[in-house]
Amino acid sequence: MEPIVTRFPPSPTGFLHIGGARTALFNWLYARKTHGKFVLRIEDTDEARSTKESVDAILESLVWLGIDFDDGPYFQTQRYDIYNEYIEKLVQSGHAYYCSCTPDEVNEMREAAKAAGKKPMYNGKCRELGLNKADNTVVRLKTPDTGVTVVEDIVKGDTAFQNNEVDDFIIQRSDGSAMYNLAVVIDDMTMGINTIIRGDDHLINTPKQMMIYQALGADMPAFAHVPMVLGSDKSRLSKRHGAMSVSEYKHMGYLPDAMLNYLVRLGWSHGDQEFFERQELIEKFDLEHLGRSASMFDMDKLTALNAKHIQAKAPKEIGEHLLFHLKETGVDTENDDYLAEVITTLQPRSKTLKEMAEGAQFYFTDTIEYDEKAAKKFLKPEAADMLEMTLDLIEALDEFSHDQLETAFKTVMDKTGLGFGKIAQPLRVAVTGTTVSPGMFEMLLALGRDKTEGRIRKAIEFIRS
Ligand code: GLU
Numbered sequence: 001m002e003p004i005v006t007r008f009p010p011s012p013t014g015f016l017h018i019g020g021a022r023t024a025l026f027n028w029l030y031a032r033k034t035h036g037k038f039v040l041r042i043e044d045t046d047e048a049r050s051t052k053e054s055v056d057a058i059l060e061s062l063v064w065l066g067i068d069f070d071d072g073p074y075f076q077t078q079r080y081d082i083y084n085e086y087i088e089k090l091v092q093s094g095h096a097y098y099c100s101c102t103p104d105e106v107n108e109m110r111e112a113a114k115a116a117g118k119k120p121m122y123n124g125k126c127r128e129l130g131l132n133k134a135d136n137t138v139v140r141l142k143t144p145d146t147g148v149t150v151v152e153d154i155v156k157g158d159t160a161f162q163n164n165e166v167d168d169f170i171i172q173r174s175d176g177s178a179m180y181n182l183a184v185v186i187d188d189m190t191m192g193i194n195t196i197i198r199g200d201d202h203l204i205n206t207p208k209q210m211m212i213y214q215a216l217g218a219d220m221p222a223f224a225h226v227p228m229v230l231g232s233d234k235s236r237l238s239k240r241h242g243a244m245s246v247s248e249y250k251h252m253g254y255l256p257d258a259m260l261n262y263l264v265r266l267g268w269s270h271g272d273q274e275f276f277e278r279q280e281l282i283e284k285f286d287l288e289h290l291g292r293s294a295s296m297f298d299m300d301k302l303t304a305l306n307a308k309h310i311q312a313k314a315p316k317e318i319g320e321h322l323l324f325h326l327k328e329t330g331v332d333t334e335n336d337d338y339l340a341e342v343i344t345t346l347q348p349r350s351k352t353l354k355e356m357a358e359g360a361q362f363y364f365t366d367t368i369e370y371d372e373k374a375a376k377k378f379l380k381p382e383a384a385d386m387l388e389m390t391l392d393l394i395e396a397l398d399e400f401s402h403d404q405l406e407t408a409f410k411t412v413m414d415k416t417g418l419g420f421g422k423i424a425q426p427l428r429v430a431v432t433g434t435t436v437s438p439g440m441f442e443m444l445l446a447l448g449r450d451k452t453e454g455r456i457r458k459a460i461e462f463i464r465s
Pocket of ligand 1: 009010011043184196202
């Protein structure tokens with residue numbers, strides 16, 4: 001069997017949005033799973049709305065998601081000559097023709113068709129006239145008058161379109177530029193694309209595209225049209241359901257792997273499994289289990305999955321992504337062993353990397369600023385003696401280890417008669433400035449002996465001053 005070749009053809013009129021990312025992902029996964037090829041093509045023929053910023057933003061988001069391509073990016077605006085070459089061929093072979101009808105004439109034909117209870121359409125006036133190319137001529141495809149064009153879709157099954165409802169549509173404008181459907185087919189054909197997975201909003205174009213393939217005598221690709229992603233209220237996903245742009249999710253602290261995991265589940269399933277690692281997705285993905293009904297975007301589910309991915313990953317891998325968020329909060333550090341320790345303490349309690357970066361602040365400051373309420377409640381005169389006792393015991397440890405710290409705490413509890421919480425809270429405020437933090441021992445161990453002792457000393461001074 002020939003290798004699978006898929007593609008992602010975004011129009012660069014904005015950022016990479018959730019729906020686009022999901023389409024890219026399905027195509028990428030299928031190519032990776034089958035050891036095929038994944039092609040990136042920028043559909044920038046709408047030159048008024050296409051921008052370089054959008055191209056860059058889309059590429060950047062794909063890189064962040066880890067969706068790499070084997071071929072491209074191709075730009076449709078650099079391929080006009082290729083389209084025209086094929087349009088010429090279609091005219092030569094009698095599958096297309098020049099038409100000189102004015103827009104007004106075409107409008108009248110459409111009105112007349114409507115009046116006769118038919119679909120508004122061009123009536124084929126120039127079809128057999130054998131006109132030559134002129135300034136005002138467009139090129140139209142001779143479409144079949146009878147029969148049906150059946151889209152054999154992997155997801156939707158067969159959909160039949162009546163050929164007499166498709167008019168001889170334009171494939172080249174009078175200014176010589178190729179129309180969208182023609183460009184897409186020539187691209188897919190010349191790029192060797194044999195599997196097209198896209199949103200079902202494009203299904204309407206498919207019969208026309210199939211007619212172009214047929215006119216060219218080219219092999220038909222396989223089609224898989226996936227249902228749209230909807231918002232929680234079942235209307236088409238939009239800004240009011242949450243962020244639309246993939247890069248916003250990066251900024252909000254989502255892991256690319258969590259994003260992939262969530263996106264793939266918006267339209268594909270593997271039993272009732274929810275959590276997938278990247279490699280596992282590549283192994284398990286298939287077209288048979290693409291769903292037929294639309295899925296709803298659910299931020300809470302995405303966040304829950306993100307938390308799971310944060311917990312499942314090695315600290316060093318989290319670190320690669322956390323650095324960005326730390327930098328946003330003004331912490332400039334490296335993905336070193338200290339950061340790995342810090343991450344280990346925060347993994348069980350961070351739903352996003354943004355949250356993790358915020359929770360990590362105290363590990364990186366030289367001076368702890370006490371939260372006013374917390375200091376008032378816990379850094380009270382009676383806490384000073386207890387903190388002093390704790391400090392003495394910690395200083396006397398011959399090893400700064402979990403076991404020895406635990407023993408020191410037990411000693412303080414025995415001597416003061418206080419419970420663990422009563423000791424832990426002032427200590428927590430001393431060390432972090434707040435009352436919420438990772439577990440006491442793991443936190444102190446990550447922070448290290450010097451910082452722990454220094455911070456307790458400072459808190460005692462603070463209380464006594
Ligand atoms: N450029 C189209 C889009 O951005 C995709 C066309 C296709 O997949 O055939 O929606």
